Amino acid sequence: MGHEFIALLMFSSMMVLLLTGKRVFGAIGFVAVIAALLLWGDGGSEMAFSAAMKLMKWYPLLTLPMFVFMGYMLSESGLAEDLYKMFHVWMGPLHGGLAIGTIGLMVVISAMNGLSVAGMAIGASIALPELLRRGYDKIMVTGVIQAGSSLGILIPPSVVLVLYGMIARQPVGQLWLAGVFPGLMMAGLFVLYIVIRCRLQPSLGPALSEAERQQVSRREKLLLLKAGIAPLFIFFCMTGLFLMGITSLVESSAVGAAAAMFTALVKGRLTRTVMEETLRKTLGITCMFMWIIL
Template sequence: MSVEVLTLLFFGALVLFILLGLPLVFVLGGVSVVFLYFTWGIESFYMVSSQIYGSMGSFTLVAIPLYVFMAMILERTGVARDLYHMMHLWFGGMRGGLAVGTLGICAIFAAMVGVSGAAVVAMGTIALPAMLQRGYDKRMALGVINTGGGWGILIPPSIMMILYALISGVSVGKMFAAGILPGLLLIVITVLYVIIRSFLQPELAPALPASERASWPEKFRAVRSVVLPVLVVVMVMGSIIGGLTTPTEAAAMGVLGALISAAVYRQLSFSMVHEASIRTLKLTGMIAWILFAAHAFSAAYQSMGAQQLIEGLMQLIPGGPWGIIIAMMIIVFLLGMVLDPLGIMLITLPVFLPIVDALGFDPIWFGILFVINMEIGYMTPPLGFNLFYLKAIVPPGITMKDIYASVIPFVLLEVLAIIIMMIFPQIVTYLPNLLFQ
């Protein structure tokens, strides 16, 4: 049977079972195993099992449950509430100040927890009612929370970056370093947009009345609330950048910082740690199955010779190597509207990474563009996770239409950031090259 027919049957079976509503990870793993059996025979299973065994023995993999556990603990500490109070005092007196403060908290949360959703839930519960009560446009408030909440997978430490590194074989430390400047770029672009639009349309995000503005002593007292978040960030990223620990060892440092934070906020208890541990176990188990499916899919894909077929098809895309990269970004963007980011990684990375390598592009640079596209996937209709996190906690007067409409300008800002990083790849590559020579 020709490679064209095999490829058509393979991807056709994937689409069919996904449309039937089966879990994506089991569709990918199951279909891949069936095709491996009929192309290479039962011996091919030894190859898949050996690859999985190699991954399970990876020291890097230990970082995933540690970062997830850290996130689960920090969600329950009350850090977000105190951070919002501080931002409220410092930025509330300017137009769009509460929105800017919310973005700042989302950035801090992103640097602590490494997952998307934690900041969305926290800010949707704390910041959204405060902004609506003070006359903020609901779509502006929703959009700010939605986009800021997605930064958790870009600003290191990031679970998504660890998975990308495991699948692509690049350094986790380099991925973390590469995400710092792009993360700052996104924060600056988004904050400037909020400030400029609030200045041009003051009714969208009015400043707090004089009676609610804090004195300087009150502002400085509130700064104490950032001590613990900064401690966690320094324990994680500072130890990596300073060369004191590996990313995996830094994850253990982050867990220690999270436990200290929980103790300071008097939230540390056996029941809280037990609940966080159970949630960590469930999420880590899901990720383990994802790695199995990724290895099975990659082996089946290569055994059929589909890689050469896809590479040949990519050469037909106009615009040369850059046209191919742009086409990949468009494909990932469209998939982000209907699939979860981990599923997109499973489907696309085994196909895209060999092509990226053959074209001579830096896999670290491509990885950051890919992760930003995954971030967009969290916030784009119809199935973005952050949209549904928000819907679960917004007041009754806010509809799904409002939530969908709120993300449009912020998605365009993220696309703008991707374009800037494609034009100036040094934004991504400078810190990895400087810190990991």
């Protein structure tokens, strides 16, 4: 039996298990265990133990819970909602402006947590109800949120690139640098599509009415720009210091997590409930990733 056929059989078995509703780590783990026992017999368990111990000794793996924690701290403390309000006010007067603002929100969120699932959750809970309430087309709204959340796998600090670097033994810093331009280019193409589509069909993305624009004064608009200071601060503390060579990859992830906590504390939102929810969700996502890797 050739290696190609074995790989195809394993992949097919995994997809069947996923289609039956099994969790990702359960499907992958079950197929891997059965394949190891059939191919290597008793030696399969020794290989699994050796691979797990080798993985646990890989120092950059510490970045995973840090980045996940940072993303959920951003979400649970309401910092992401402040960002959306800023984009809502400044981009709302344009046709499709709220959709463009949602893409901008996703870019900023991706630059602060590196998780597509976090971007999807934030977009669905914050942007989706507002866009539908404003009369945006449902198909466009769901497409914008799904496309925008996908940027998290490219824009640093991408957790997916960290995992890829760990498995392929490639420098994560270079992978991050390689993902920045494609991620921003994709975001620009998304915005261009929204602009052209809403220019041709204005009903897909209605602009804010004149009455709604007048409800927000110029001073309030300028004050809302302060919401953009927090993500810039977190991004500089994390990615900026790393690219400047001041911190290592693991150190930058810890600095980013601390910066997210500090920002929430300054804004008076670092409550016990926020911390408990952040830690609980971080533990769940981290355990899921660890099972998948193992």
